[in-house]
Amino acid sequence: MTTTLGRTAPRDLAAELPARLSLTSKTTLASQLDGAWWPYSRDLEAELPPLAAALEEPWGRITRVTVNxxxxxxxxxxxxxxxxxxHVGWFTEQDPDKLILLSYTVGRLDLLVIPPETEPAAAVRLMAAAAIPGSVLTAGVLMTNEAAIGRGIRDVPGQEVGWENEGGACMSPFGNPMDRRTLPLPGNGWR
Structure with missing residues (x-):
């Protein structure tokens, strides 16, 4: 995987950098996604040529792309x-976090699109999760899960320290931190 110089790259730089791509291995297991792509910017004209070039050898010539x-x-x-x-098309019904590519050789490829401003650690997690053969997780589910993980760490200062000191985090079904005394344990009257 390559590193970026900043959160987003100018058009000329994005066109020269290799595509940040993670693909599922070729297996007989069907997946919701065929991998993930982490573009350097939100400029499709600059980002699609390196992506198409990176996919040409393993998947064949990409002829069409659809986005939300x-x-x-x-x-x-x-x-x-x-x-x-x-050729690039767009559909509002398509998952906003997914890119669909069409090839004469392979057919259809569905890639999770990781926003360019994503922190590298989160992007690595998403790229790995999207490339698991046989996964039933959609692009939207992966992004929602990552947002929940990221929100829990960034929004509450010291929560990670609390996790280590308390032996685990306690969260309500609504995502709010809870005190251990509110958990349904035999000693506090809950059964």
């Missing part, structure tokens, strides 16, 4: 890739 426009400020109709045109 809520995550991309501009969705071009076509993007030039190696002297040809990659």
């Amino acid at each position: 426009p809520t995550r991309w400020p501009v969705v071009p109709r076509t993007v030039p890739v190696d002297g040809r045109r990659l």
Whole structure:
């Protein structure tokens, strides 16, 4: 995996950097996702050519891409890739965190799109989770789970220390920290 110089890269730099990509291994297990892609920016014109080039050897020539426009400020109709045109479409019904690629050779590939501003540790977790063969987790579920993990660590200062000192975190079903005395244990009248 490569590292970035900043949270997002300018168009010229993004086009020169290799695609940050994690793919499932080729197995007979069907998955919701075929891997994950962590672009350097939200500029599809700059980001799609390196992605298509990285996928050409293992998956074949990518001919079409679909996205949900809520995550991309501009969705071009076509993007030039190696002297040809990659057709780009958008659908509001598509999961906003997923990119669908079509290839003559393989057919359809579904990739989790990790936002460019994602912290590296979170991106690594998401890339690994999206590349598990046979996983039934969708792009939306993976992103929601990561947001819950990240929110628990960032929003409550010292929560990690509390976890270590108390032997585990106690959370209500609504995501609020709870005191151990509120848990249903035999000694406090709950059965």
